[in-house]
Amino acid sequence: MTTTTTGNRWRLGAPDWVRWGFVAFPLIISIPYLTGWWAWALFGVTLVASAPLLPAAPGSRPAWVLPAAMPVVVAAAGALWVLDPNSWMSVAMFSTTFYTLRTFGRALTAVVLVSSAVAIVAWAVVHRLDWLNALALFAILIVMVLLAASRRDRAARLEQTELALARAQTATEEHARAAALAERARIAREVHDVLAHSLAGLALNLQGARLMLVRDGASPEAVAQIERAQKLASDGLSEARKAVAALREDAVPAQRAVADLLAGYRLDTGARADLVVAGEPRDLDAGVTTALVRAVQEALSNTRKHAPGVDVDVTLAFAESHVELTVLDRQGRRPPDAPTAGYGLRGMAERVALLEGKLDSGPGEDGWRIHLTVPA
Template sequence: MNALRRLEGVDWVRWGVLTLPSLFAIPSAPAWTWPLIALVAACSVPVLLLRTVRPPWLLPTVLVLVIAVTGALWVLRPGGFTSVSMFGATFFTLRSFGRLASAFAVAAATGTIVAWSITQHLGWLNALAILCVLIVMVLLAANRRSRVERLEQTELALARAQTAAEEHGRAAALAERARIARELHDVLAHSLAGLALNLQGARLMLVRDGASDDALAQVERAQKLASEGLSEARNAVAALREDVVPVERTVSDLLTAYRLDSGARADLVVEGEQRELDASVGATLVRAVQEALVNTRKHAAGAEVDVRLVFGADEVALTIADRQGRRPPDAPAPGYGLRGMSERVALLDGALESGPGEDGWRIQLTVPV
């Protein structure tokens, strides 16, 4: 269900432009026009109340209907100000929606202007002047859409540049870690291994020659310290080469790649106290996001994606939802990807739910930690 949002001044202005001219015409309008006025008021409600109207074709449809109805009122009652609503709805449609909705809006407004010019017996110059107002609106809307597209392209280019810079920095850090790991392995670890072998040989020689217990104890202690140092050096090398990345960072990188590939919005919300997770838990969460994004690319290309990661006291919850703008059909049978995801979650004693939601596919899993 779409959430209501806090109304801003621009919302009230837009609603007033679409509705108030028709409402002000009620006292002088005949009764047979009241249903048309009521239709205009009803169609303007989605513009005022809802943040995202679903399905996506509903809002442009009602705006085109507002253009047609207010245009009819303008032609039938030329003394009113319903033309303000018609031109306002036309501009809003041209500015906010695609070519198909804009074409219908321009056609409806042009037909209204032609009909009004004929009924008012205007000369062709006066009719052309009114049409010029519509042409100016088309140009202004086209300019705004072009500016928005340029801004989006700029933001996309900046995001790609930032991602490239992050990857470059990450690659440099990994290269430095690998260099340090090689130095530790080739110098320190080898030296400690050789030291441990020499001390073992020294202990055997002392035993053969009947050395005192104190001398044997000192050599054995030195051998133990060398062995422990060798173990610590190997652990340090393994840690440097492993480069553990937090789950939220990995998921964020996956969503960034999806945004760059599809151009659609993909957001991550993290709640709770973030902490390092067990390797199996982290791998399960990351694989779930990967599989969900693969399915979105396959079945709902270009859909927006919302991911919510919640760190609880005893569990971690992950929700992945794509916004297709419609309820998808039920899957006849779970695919291999979802089946494998379910098996991984079951091995961790977690729970997995997946299926169609109101406006897209939704996957939710919970894993104990």
């Protein structure tokens, strides 16, 4: 298992090595041509600023380091390119510019574009480049902008498609659940109207027969047989009523459903998973119960995916006007910030928003924390 995980991390980190190589390789080639302390200073700045491009373990460095380093790499590589026109430092500048355009926000991309444009203008002026070649360099910059915009649009379309598919699947599941509930209600009506009524009539008739036998002085054995038959009919009626109640039940109590989910997590992982119930438990609306249960399901799913085998603490607090749910996985360290919210967290937020509740999700001091409050 450890070997497989390491292999996956290496494959995920391979593009980072490639991006860093587009900066490091031109730097290595330019070493024989570096003259003067300023050239070596730019060399050092470019090399150090490109270090965040290397793959790193999650949470090993602040999230702001990589975006802050990109303008420095572009500016320093552009300056080295101007100083040494025969070097390959333009590759480092253009590749880092494209990566920034494709990955980061508008403010950072604007800074990087301005830095690249200034480097092109400086190169053209210092080396007396004719206007046609200068336009060709700017054309490269424009092509990169268009390619980056195309990649962003494609990624956005894929995300929208996945979101639409997820919503369609959710709608299908809800329709199937509604159909199942309708069938359960139909069966409950049939059991109540036919079996329960028949058993109730049978019990009453047996009671009347017992009274007649006692009145007519029948043998004790005959009376005992009628009493046993009456008891069986009464027990059958009680069980039929329980079956009707179970069929008409829309959802189990929230605390019991959450406890079942934690029991499944303990069986799957062998880790500790505790539930603390505060306040006085009570029956909740089906929508509130569903939101709470789905939140725990999503939290446990994310824990299995991102921090397998860690302990989990769940607190379910009942107040007069609302219910609070807190799920915390005990990773023993502060997890890294998620780059974007996944579809599970988005669906959870949408479900809570429909109930006019509040959802907070993010890294805590020793693990990932999900806290939601819904009116009840």
